[in-house]
Amino acid sequence: MTRTILITGSSSGIGRATAKLFHEQGWNVIATMRSPEKETELTALENVLVTRLDVQDSASITSAVGAGLERFGRIDVLLNNAGYGAFGPLEAVPMEKARRQFDVNVMGLLETTKAVLPHLRVSGGGTVINISSIGGKVTFPLGTLYHGTKFAVEGLSEALHYELATIGVNVKLVEPGIVDTDFAGRSFDFTNDDSLTEYQEFVNTFLTAQAQLAVGGDKPEVVAETVYRAATDETDRLRYPAGPYATELLAQRAATDDATFIGGIKAQFGL
Template identity: 45%
Template sequence: MSKTILITGASSGIGKATAQLFSSKGWNVIATMRSPEKETELINDPNIFVTQLEVTEPETIQNAINKGIEKFGKIDALLNNAGYGTSGIFETLTDKTIHDQFNVNVFGVMNVTRAILPHFRTNQNGVIANISSGVGKIPFPLVSVYVASKYAVEGFVESLAYELDSQNIKVKIIEPGYIATNFQQRAFSDSENNTVPEDYTSFLDETNALFNSLGTENTASAQDVAQTIFNSITDGTHQLRYIAGPDIVSMIEARNNKTDQEYVEFLRGMFAPNGFNNKI
């Protein structure tokens, strides 16, 4: 009998690539999204069941789970992928912007996870994979609220993993680096209309120049991340974290090998060397 995975945020990017990969490997896929009526590609795959799920609306979550079980018999794995990034100078962000970021990226993960747990616990089996981010370990400037949401996910998931060991439910964290999708473009477009105090001008110029110089030659694709997700769900181990993207490997190694203050100074020198050095 084929296994089944439920994926949130499957309309594009990592979510869609993961749905396609699991289907190609013989899995059944419950591909969920906010607006399934707009999907034109996944609906043509006989292994994929497309349905509506909004991570901030518990009723839609339970409906998607119930429909998936009715369609395929049971669910073996969950990928918490739905999320988005907010960017900008922190003091310019509104309360609504901050709350919305946490409602989707943190409370959304919690909502879907809590809803699936009774099914996994009854089966005494299941895998929950969660898309975090490289910034869940390496905080970048201009995305402080997004970083905070991913730090929250990392802490929640790691703590949860110890609880769910008792129920034979494995928990995974996927940490992608920069991915060639429209995720970043959407994140930075959110801040374009914010009025930023002139005091930040030099910092923004330096930081934006750095981001623009990074390029994409050493980054992963959505398909690369999907393969990492597939490996994490099917490897049968209790490994917790998986890095997806060569661009963040050296930075995570630096985080692990330097003292905390050495690492802070390393990032300061990277993101705003002129502004930082002028204040020493």
């Protein structure tokens, strides 16, 4: 029996790489994105359904899940991948942007999961994989909103791990490090206010260091391979660091006290 995965945020980066990998492995793929009319590569693949899903649009979530079930008859794995990062001094960020950050990365993930769970429950099992980040276990400067959402994803996933086990559903977290995607471009939403002069030296130092750190990240395919392993290893393991950088940093965080680790992050950013 051919298994089916539904992926949010499939238009680029990790989502696209994962859709292609699962297709290569013989899965049915429901590749969702906000603007499917712009997609050409995935639509040409057999057993791939490209359809609209915007995690801030409840109707689109319901429609995408329904379309996937109508096309393939089942969903075995949900990959909650859609997300973005709002960075900047908290004083400078409008509250509507703060709400969007949580709506996309947390509320949209929860609503999509809720839309798929009835099918998984009735079918007797499946897997929910949430893309977290090293940013769900460690923090970087000026990432109050982004890190808040990823810490939330870590906590809600761990709690869901208990309750969904009772219906045969595994919950898993994939934790990428720095990934060579357009996250630093289209998905990196930086807000600043030059009139807040007290923050500007800090902001400029951060932006210089961030540009250097973003170079040479893991390829999205590395994360896709970790997602595939999480989906197919038939264990109840919860967390999967993705790539050597994430593995090393998360191990370092677990073994280090707050003052030492945070001091190291400050030094890395020149603060």
